[in-house]
Amino acid sequence: MNALLEMRGISKHFTGVKALSGVDLTVAPGEIHALVGENGAGKSTLMKVLSGVHPHGSYEGAILFDSEERRFRDINDSEALGIIIIHQELALIPLMSIAENIFLTDPPARFGIIDRSAVHRRARELLAKVGLDENPDTLVTNIGVGKQQLVEIAKALSKKVRLLILDEPTASLSEKDSAALLDLLLEFKAQGIASILISHKLNEVSRVADRITVLRDGRTVDTMDCSAGAVEEDRIIRSMVDRDLEHRYPKREPTASGTAIGETIFKVRDWSVFHPLHADRQVIRNVDFEVKRGEIVGIAGLMGAGRTEFAMSIFGRSWGQKIAGQVEIEGRPVDLSTVRRAVDAGLAYVTEDRKQLGLLLADDIRKNITLANLPAVAPASVIDDVRELKVAADYRARMRIRSHSVYQETGKLSGGNQQKVVLSKWLFTDPKVLILDEPTRGIDVGAKYEIYCIINELADAGKAVIVISSEMPELIGICDRICVMNEGAFVGEFPGPDCTQEKIMRAIMRHTNRAKEGERP
Structure with a gap:
């Protein structure tokens, strides 16, 4: 196979954690390659290595693009080659317009001055391409999270893309909008643009992927060829979780x-x-x-x-x-x-946007769990550290939150474990x-x-x-x-x-x- 991308023996360590261990991944030109696995399997970490978020020298292994070894110092190096990543966490500026967000780093200009009419026109074209009927002058803060995801995709399309990486792109979208996005990936494929699709929606993966690579515990456990027909979801699940559901x-x-x-x-x-x-x-x-x-x-x-x-x-x-x-x-x-x-x-409400509205990501599990009911751990208006620790430890055990302790930073947890922390917070209000x-x-x-x-x-x-x-x-x-x-x-x-x-x-x-x-x- 003539490979556009090869990742060979990629290993990555964080403090006390081995996130990736000898991962291999190959993507051909125009291929839609799905990357699946449980939360914490290493999917997002692998893509951050590829895009330069984790720079060369912070990991082991080699990245080859167009058959040449690449050593990306940052995301600008990877984007220069046409490798564009859309992260699961939205990277938009809420108080700027849709058009301004799309062309934030490289706006159309004439004689060194931003061409506002060109920005508006090209933004409309890109929004139409992703199926978003919004005025480009609308502030991002005034549209929902699903529409913000489409703005992120339009932003990526404004660049010269050769390999598009999408981390859970349809997580915030309706079925109709998800189907439109998948059709868009198929259009890219016909144009020779390769895509790496990270998704937990296995029906979507089976629909568009040419091959599926499964990661488990930071290792490559299976790569499935879909050319002979769609791969059964049960097989994918067995590879992901190492058990039958x-x-x-x-x-x-x-x-x-x-x-x-x-x-x-x-x-x-x-x-x-x-x-x-x-x-x-x-x-x-x-x-x-x-x-x-x-x-x-x-x-x-x-x-x-x-x-x-x-x-x-x-x-x-x-x-x-x-x-x-x-x-x-x-x-x-x-x-x-x-x-x-x-x-x-x-009444308790678990928001759809746990990262922005549900959690204090920089704080530990203990503080997040007790946040909505502080009087219960502060009988004299001063937090009782022992009582707070006991409450957090009880919910950690009851909700099966996977962490090294209740003092672990919440932002370092997988999505599923973050969701359990949000649930714990509101359950503590009884x-x-x-x-x-x-x-x-x-x-x-x-x-x-x-x-x-x-x-x-x-x-x-x-x-x-x-x-x-x-x-x-x-x-x-x-x-x-x-x-x-x-x-x-x-x-x-x-x-x-x-x-x-x-x-x-x-x-x-x-x-x-x-x-x-x-x-x-």
Whole structure:
């Protein structure tokens, strides 16, 4: 095979941790090469070595590009050769426009002066290429995380790409937008552009990849050729986790704890929310919603349906303006006008963006776990270090957080373990109602299974659990009931065991068609 890229015997050590051990990877021109493995397997570290984030001299092994050994000092060296990486963590400046972010390092210029019209025009062309219909002058802070991911991809396309590295590019995207991005990769392939795709969505990997390399514990364990046909997901999973997952989702038995799904514990009536920047735009349209004790209710919908906006507006009015409606918990009206009052009323919200909104990444596990309920570890308004340590250690054991101690920096944990820390933080508040927004985004199949088991345990303990997810199979696999949201309204409801992706999409399309015909949503 005529290789565009060869990585030979790559090993990388951090303090006390061997992240990579003799990894080999080969990519041909125009090939889509998928890189899969559990969180912590070494995928992102390997790509940081390739892109120069970890410079030559900080690792062992050799990188060959165009058959020549390369020694990248930084990311500028790799980009000069056309190796462009889009990291899982977004690298955009929130208070700059979309166009300014796209051309931040190399804007079109005339006579040394930035050509604003060219910036705007080329930004529109790139946004159209990734399927994002936004004004290039829109500030990044005013668009959602899914659209920000598309801006990152447009930014990468503005450079002369020969090898595009995408680290979980569809983690924040709807199924429609994910499909459009995968089609874009296939277009790149036809143009001779190679891609390395890191993804936990194995159905996407199987759809577009020419070959799949599996990493486990920092080692290459398998490389699968897809030219003869799609590789079965079960084979990929076995290589990733070194075990069979007999069922992708744990068995859901609402009576497992001896108590059936009980009375309604959480009720929302006539809830209405307007956009925080556009006062005349109603985002949530007078919706009614309820969850019973011990019940897991899923909220399905496409990007922009209003699911996250609904959840955040309820949780201390964290999003929106002109919010109206009533909320009852255990049959009593509650004041949710601030986050503190929402928490005191028994509500908890696990955000979809754990890195930006859910965790203090520079702090240790111990501090993150107790953060939302400090009075419980500070009886005299001074934190009791012994009590805080005991609480953190208990949750670390209970949630099976993989770390060397509770003093480990949270930002150094894998995505799945970070998610367990976020869950621990909110469970320590002892909520009656727990809202989980994209709880398994960006984590591997093994960690997902553990999160699903935790969700089941919470429901069995009598909590009301609400799960927002862009992955319809996930909702179908774990929920007792699924509500479908579209354009700020609930447009369908199905019992979990009887629900299908087709039913969910049919409910969305029916509502969309009625809206186009001029009916009230």
